[in-house]
Amino acid sequence: MGAPSTTALRPLQRSRLYEDVGERLAEFVSEARMTVGDQFPPERDLARQLHVSRTSVRQSFVVLQALGFVDVRHGEGVFLRRTRGFGDSLTKLLERRRRLPDVLEAREALEVKLAELAARHRSADDLRAMNAALGQMGAEIAAGGVGTEGDAAFHHAIALAARNEILLHLIEAMAEVIQESRIESLSEPGRPLRSLEAHHRILAAIESGNREGAAEAMRQHLRVVADVSLLRWQPEPADDVDAAD
Amino acid sequence: MGAPSTTALRPLQRSRLYEDVGERLAEFVSEARMTVGDQFPPERDLARQLHVSRTSVRQSFVVLQALGFVDVRHGEGVFLRRTRGFGDSLTKLLERRRRLPDVLEAREALEVKLAELAARHRSADDLRAMNAALGQMGAEIAAGGVGTEGDAAFHHAIALAARNEILLHLIEAMAEVIQESRIESLSEPGRPLRSLEAHHRILAAIESGNREGAAEAMRQHLRVVADVSLLRWQPEPADDVDAAD
DNA sequence: CATTGTCAATGGTTGGACCACTGGACCTGT
DNA sequence: ACAGGTCCAGTGGTCCAACCATTGACAATG
Numbered sequence: 437m438g439a440p441s442t443t444a445l446r447p448l449q450r451s452r453l454y455e456d457v458g459e460r461l462a463e464f465v466s467e468a469r470m471t472v473g474d475q476f477p478p479e480r481d482l483a484r485q486l487h488v489s490r491t492s493v494r495q496s497f498v499v500l501q502a503l504g505f506v507d508v509r510h511g512e513g514v515f516l517r518r519t520r521g522f523g524d525s526l527t528k529l530l531e532r533r534r535r536l537p538d539v540l541e542a543r544e545a546l547e548v549k550l551a552e553l554a555a556r557h558r559s560a561d562d563l564r565a566m567n568a569a570l571g572q573m574g575a576e577i578a579a580g581g582v583g584t585e586g587d588a589a590f591h592h593a594i595a596l597a598a599r600n601e602i603l604l605h606l607i608e609a610m611a612e613v614i615q616e617s618r619i620e621s622l623s624e625p626g627r628p629l630r631s632l633e634a635h636h637r638i639l640a641a642i643e644s645g646n647r648e649g650a651a652e653a654m655r656q657h658l659r660v661v662a663d664v665s666l667l668r669w670q671p672e673p674a675d676d677v678d679a680a681d
Numbered sequence: 682m683g684a685p686s687t688t689a690l691r692p693l694q695r696s697r698l699y700e701d702v703g704e705r706l707a708e709f710v711s712e713a714r715m716t717v718g719d720q721f722p723p724e725r726d727l728a729r730q731l732h733v734s735r736t737s738v739r740q741s742f743v744v745l746q747a748l749g750f751v752d753v754r755h756g757e758g759v760f761l762r763r764t765r766g767f768g769d770s771l772t773k774l775l776e777r778r779r780r781l782p783d784v785l786e787a788r789e790a791l792e793v794k795l796a797e798l799a800a801r802h803r804s805a806d807d808l809r810a811m812n813a814a815l816g817q818m819g820a821e822i823a824a825g826g827v828g829t830e831g832d833a834a835f836h837h838a839i840a841l842a843a844r845n846e847i848l849l850h851l852i853e854a855m856a857e858v859i860q861e862s863r864i865e866s867l868s869e870p871g872r873p874l875r876s877l878e879a880h881h882r883i884l885a886a887i888e889s890g891n892r893e894g895a896a897e898a899m900r901q902h903l904r905v906v907a908d909v910s911l912l913r914w915q916p917e918p919a920d921d922v923d924a925a926d
Numbered sequence: 927c928a929t930t931g932t933c934a935a936t937g938g939t940t941g942g943a944c945c946a947c948t949g950g951a952c953c954t955g956t
Numbered sequence: 957a958c959a960g961g962t963c964c965a966g967t968g969g970t971c972c973a974a975c976c977a978t979t980g981a982c983a984a985t986g
Contacts, residue, residue, distance in 0.1 A: 453970065454743065478936060489971045491736065494937085495743050498699065502744040504854070510937050511978030518853070535847060541798065542847040549790035601780060602787040606851055608765060698939070723967060734940045739968085755968050756947030 453488060454495035460486060461496060465516060476506070476514040539613050540662040544655065546607045547591065551638060551654035553598035555647040562597035566639050569593050573632055582622040583632065588615065590635055594642070594654075621661045634660070698733060699740035705731060706741060710761060721751070721759040784858050785907040789900065791852045792836065796883060796899035798843035800892040807842035811884050814838050818877055827867040828877065833860065835880055839887070866906045879905070 461476070468474075476482070479497070483490040497514055500506045507515040554562070573586025595604050607614075622628050634657040641649035706721070713719075721727070724742070728735040742759055745751045752760045799807070818831025840849050852859075867873050879902040886894035 480936080491971065492969090495740060497937095498740050499743055499747045502747050508937070509979085511935085511980080513936065513979095518856075538845045538847040541794065541845055542851065545790050545794035545848065549786065553786065600783045600786050602783040602855075603790065606787065610847075725967080736941090737939070742968095753968070754948085756949080756966085758948095758967060 453492045454499065457482075457486060457488060457492055457496040458499060461500070465519065470516050470519075472516055472518060474516045475512075476516070478513065536613075536617065539610060540617065540658075543607075543610065543614055544658045544662070546603055546610075547594075547658060548651045548655050550595050550598040550600070550603055550607065551642065552647045552651040553600055553603070554594045555642045555645055555650035557599040558597045558642055558645075562593060563639075563643055565593040565596070566590055566642070570632065570635055570639065573628075573635070577628045577632065581628075582619075583628045584615070584618055584622055587618055587622065587631065587635075590639075594638075597642070617661070621664045624664050627664065631657070631661075698737045699744065702727075702731060702733060702737055702741040703744060706745070710764065715761050715764075717761055717763060719761045721761070723758065781862065784855065785862065785903070788852075788855065788859055789903045789907070791848055791855075792839070792903060793896045793900050795840050795843040795845075795848055795852065796887065797892045797896040798845055798848070799839045800887045800890055800895040802844040803842040803887055803890075807838060808884075808888055810838040810841070811835055811887070815877065815880055815884065818873075818880070822873045822877065826873075827864075828873045829860070829863055829867055832863055832867065832876065832880075835884075839883075842887070862906070866909045869909050872909065876902070876906075 461482075464470070464476075470476075477485075479490050479493045483493045486493070497506060497508055501508050505517055507517045509515065569586050569589035569592075571586075572589060573583040576583040576586050595607050598604070622631060634653070638650060638653040638657060641653050706727075709715070709721075715721075721742075722730075724735050724738045728738045731738070742751060742753055746753050750762055752762045754760065814831050814834035814837075816831075817834060818828040821828040821831050840852050843849070867876060879898070883895060883898040883902060886898050
């Protein structure tokens with residue numbers, strides 16, 4: 437461990453072949469000016485031209501199909517299904533820190549709606565879960581913690597109470613990034629208690645079935661959270677050139 | 682075509698092998714009580730037990746990795762990354778018609794926020810695109826059409842103007858299903874013109890930078906659309922038993 | 927002209943071979 | 957004993973060659 441941390445000796449990471457192939461295919465789509473519905477060259481040709489096995493090409497297409505970018509039809513060929521964001525799946529997008537403002541805005545869009553729906557659909561069990569989460573958060577804070585677990589549990593309970601699988605899926609896809617901003621926010625002095633109070637207001641609105649009130653309480657809460665997160669946030673210099681916009 | 686339509690002779694459709702393997706793996710995860718971080722059996726073993734080639738098993742894992750469910754580590758093995766919704770990706774969720782209310786609610790959550798952001802960030806180019814879309818929609822209607830293309834172009838232009846890649850990605854993931862409801866809605870007598878008027882109100886708010894007004898105009902517009910769609914909507918009986926809820 | 931049969935093109939699957947990486951067992955000199 | 961190095965079995969990564977299954981077009985047939 438005594439050696440200086442050099443740039444040259446950083447761990448070299450080899451990407452998987454099918455990932456590289458996927459990138460080339462993305463390049464090809466734009467170079468060849470392909471539009472939705474167009475057909476790709478046969479797998480065998482692509483394999484020959486890229487100097488990889490057909491297996492690797494196929495793995496790429498399997499992934500691209502799973503992500504909804506292409507349409508693989510037995511006996512016909514492979515077809516382009518949508519162009520936008522061919523290279524960046526949601527996961528990849530979320531990995532970039534400099535997207536934090538985007539994430540916070542998206543979170544607000546989803547959670548405000550979730551709170552509104554929760555106020556409409558909440559059951560006795562849902563309310564119990566939310567209460568338990570707040571109890572947990574209080575206990576965490578009393579024990580000297582910042583209450584991240586209780587916080588996460590509360591928001592999750594609301595998402596479940598909203599009874600909307602699509603929204604639940606979307607918010608869960610962003611769970612990891614949201615967790616990061618949550619930790620930042622709750623580490624601010626005085627924040628845990630203030631957040632806990634905001635949560636109680638949200639819960640009260642949901643419990644009484646006040647949809648607009650629940651939505652508004654959630655919006656206020658998230659704006660504060662976002663504000664704190666953004667203060668600590670330093671945008672990274674763009675590591676790639678996405679000139680097109 | 683004179684033969685009676687029998688149940689037995691319906692076209693049999695084979696799913697892809699790696700999809701079946703994926704389902705088995707999902708079953709395995711729950712049967713084996715696997716939790717996050719646990720390791721899967723080696724690919725070779727799985728291939729032998731499932732009576733498929735190792736290639737097919739690998740294709741499954743490649744897809745599962747792309748969807749974020751597993752972690753494939755060269756030289757080590759394959760590990761479970763998250764349990765939630767192993768079986769149902771967003772795509773699969775969206776394929777189910779009986780989720781229409783969920784889709785419409787999710788759409789409202791996203792598009793209302795997009796309108797608000799568009800009112801803040803719109804450039805001259807954005808406004809031109811929106812105007813062009815409304816022109817196209819008007820032309821379609823004048824030509825006897827219902828204006829679906831112009832409608833789609835308008836909403837897309839707003840999504841672009843919002844300058845939020847995450848939200849853009851989310852709304853695009855739902856583009857297909859939204860298009861279906863769009864067609865239904867605009868097929869209603871008198872709807873195309875009424876929609877066009879609503880669009881003009883939204884555009885006016887965005888153009889003047891009135892964030893709250895843009896959000897509210899969009900909300901009103903979508904509530905009408907949702908209302909009409911829901912009237913025609915017939916929930917399908919559950920085709921699967923998801924008892925857990 | 928409609929129907930049927932044939933066939934080339936293309937994706938789907940297989941089994942086996944070999945390479946690359948990881949982690950632990952084992953050896954070795956001190 | 958211990959630190960260090962070596963070796964090796966296990967595991968994922970890639971390739972190849974062959975064959976199966978499906979599709980669409982075209983020729984042969986009536």
